[in-house]
Amino acid sequence: xxxxxxxxxxxxxxxxxxxxxxxxxxxxxxxxxxxxxxxxxxxxxxxxxxxxxxxxxxxxxxxxxxxxxxxxxxxxxxxxxxxxxxxxxxxxxxxxxxxxxxxxxxxxxxxxxxxxxxxxxxxxxxxxxxxxxxxxxxxxxxxxxxxxxxxxxxxxxxxxxxxxxxxxxxxxxxxxxxxxxxxxxxxxxxxxxxxxxxxxxxxxxxxxxxxxxxxxxxx
Numbered sequence: 001x002x003x004x005x006x007x008x009x010x011x012x013x014x015x016x017x018x019x020x021x022x023x024x025x026x027x028x029x030x031x032x033x034x035x036x037x038x039x040x041x042x043x044x045x046x047x048x049x050x051x052x053x054x055x056x057x058x059x060x061x062x063x064x065x066x067x068x069x070x071x072x073x074x075x076x077x078x079x080x081x082x083x084x085x086x087x088x089x090x091x092x093x094x095x096x097x098x099x100x101x102x103x104x105x106x107x108x109x110x111x112x113x114x115x116x117x118x119x120x121x122x123x124x125x126x127x128x129x130x131x132x133x134x135x136x137x138x139x140x141x142x143x144x145x146x147x148x149x150x151x152x153x154x155x156x157x158x159x160x161x162x163x164x165x166x167x168x169x170x171x172x173x174x175x176x177x178x179x180x181x182x183x184x185x186x187x188x189x190x191x192x193x194x195x196x197x198x199x200x201x202x203x204x205x206x207x208x209x210x211x212x213x214x215x216x217x218x219x
Contacts, residue, residue: 004157004211005204007193008099009119010165013127013151014107016144017072070144074105079139083108086130088185094125099162099189100169102181109169111162113192119153127151158208159191 075083080103091098097113112122131146140146156162166189173180193204
């Protein structure tokens with residue numbers, strides 16, 4: 001049974017200090033480089049299926065803040081606007097197609113359509129440009145880290161996955177009872193690559209049919 005083709009990437013990364021390698025929630029890190037951080041807790045590769053209580057995460061962060069080299073800084077409204085301008089420029093320059101984006105006070109979510117660049121390269125594009133802008137404007141000292149690491153990626157291979165992820169990203173501010181964000185660089189999702197007028201014989205459509213037929217044969 002052939003697998004569907006990846007059509008989008010859900011990319012996430014955090015501000016400095018907000019998701020350390022040995023965070024109680026788990027992480028994508030395979031090592032803790034600093035002894036004082038390693039002493040705060042055990043390393044767990046990947047997101048834990050059973051998540052720690054909120055107070056456990058807050059206690060871990062409080063302890064981490066005491067030993068981190070730099071203070072933990074949340075993004076202000078001004079920072080968010082600067083980051084948004086940076087993301088708009090990167091999207092235009094790299095010809096990315098963005099279907100959803102939210103810039104929270106301590107992390108970012110963005111959904112990008114499949115592109116010739118790898119997910120890791122996309123995250124680096126966004127982080128590098130926004131880091132430079134924040135420092136040039138004076139919203140971060142030059143020696144203070146802006147982002148907390150290379151981030152995470154989730155591969156999406158069906159329009160339903162895209163739609164579900166869009167809803168998840170858009171609800172991030174709502175969960176904290178703050179207004180939803182609307183950015184000009186975000187395009188409405190039209191169901192691509194199964195958008196109106198798509199070719200039923202496109203590589204994606206054929207692969208999707210093959211995967212469905214494979215599932216039917218196993219029933």
